[in-house]
Amino acid sequence: MNSPARNLLAISDLRPADLVSILARAQAMESLWNDRCMPQGLANKRVALVVNDSGWRNTTAFDLGIQAMGGLCIHAPLRWDSGEELEDLAAYLGNWFDGVVTRAPDLSSMRSLAGAFNGPVINARTRFNHPCETLGDLAFALHRRGRIDGVKVAVVSPMANILGSWIEAAAALPLEVVQVFSPTWHAASADSTSRFRTSSDMGELADADLIVTDCWPSNAEPDELRRFQITADLLEKCRPEASFVPCPPVARGKEVSAEAMLHPKCRVVAAKRFLLHAQNAVLEWAFATP
Structure with missing residues (x-):
């Protein structure tokens, strides 16, 4: 099913106003982080972190940020090239999770996932972009x-x-x-x-x-x-x-x-x-x- 969710797959997908708002909010997030009073906008949200490579900065920050904002972050050890249909994998994830943060080889796979998953999908890296x-x-x-x-x-x-x-x-x-x-x-x-x-x-x-x-x-x-x-x-x-x-x-x-x-x-x-x-x-x- 097509998702009405707010996805971040490529920077140019977002409206300039949304990008400016995100960048401005990051400034506020710095102060909130330093004061240890993070907003709880992810309270009761369950997020799958699907990453199977050696990179650690972005994914560690996602795990930390999700938890700091009240969410539950679970590392899901699946691969998009496992042989299972991506639409099936998205449906299984949808049984348990409200959002997905993932890396994928191709941006096209990321877009297919976003089209099949009924929640936000955030691109943590592909071979073609790193938003x-x-x-x-x-x-x-x-x-x-x-x-x-x-x-x-x-x-x-x-x-x-x-x-x-x-x-x-x-x-x-x-x-x-x-x-x-x-x-x-x-x-x-x-x-x-x-x-x-x-x-x-x-x-x-x-x-x-x-x-x-x-x-x-x-x-x-x-x-x-x-x-x-x-x-x-x-x-x-x-x-x-x-x-x-x-x-x-x-x-x-x-x-x-x-x-x-x-x-x-x-x-x-x-x-x-x-x-x-x-x-x-x-x-x-x-x-x-x-």
Whole structure:
């Protein structure tokens, strides 16, 4: 059955007003978290956490956030590629759970799940996008600047799920996103209305507000990509208020130098604090009465 639930499958699926509301609510969630007085918007809600990989930050934050807001979070050890029909799995989950937070290989599988499950489905990662990671970084950018309109984000990364959600964000929000990388790994050209573009010029970082990285392609020669490494010297040339937020896990000596991780503009730990707050804001929005 088609679900009327509020799902987060891709950032560009949401109305800009909802995205702005979620990012603003994440700011309030930080204060509520620090004061240990979290709202109980998930009271009596049962949420399945369906993740079968080694990633831990997003999923741990979801587990923690669901419980802190009064919900019950259960790790369901199922796989979407188990051979059972996805519609059947969704129906079985629907017997017991009010919502699902999950990772899946493909966004199409995530959309099929959302169509079959009668409750919110939240995308914790696919190969093609990673919406909560990007919303967390955007919540941090809002915390730092007080607004997100006009923010320039430089994503020094091949085409992968982190960049995928930044492209989604550029389609939905008034910010500029530029992929800076070797043309071999550039994303496909966006339509003329998008605020996303590609470049191979590391000079794009000089006026960026937020600098994001992702892992180098496993099939690339390191020497081929060395000029796209973020170094302390490069960060020195960036705007004083710029924030460097490499996406964990970070491979020092590849996409990031060891010295860059110690630079004052590297604010990855502070930024990832907002991963929890943004996800909590998403959970509250998803389970709110429309």
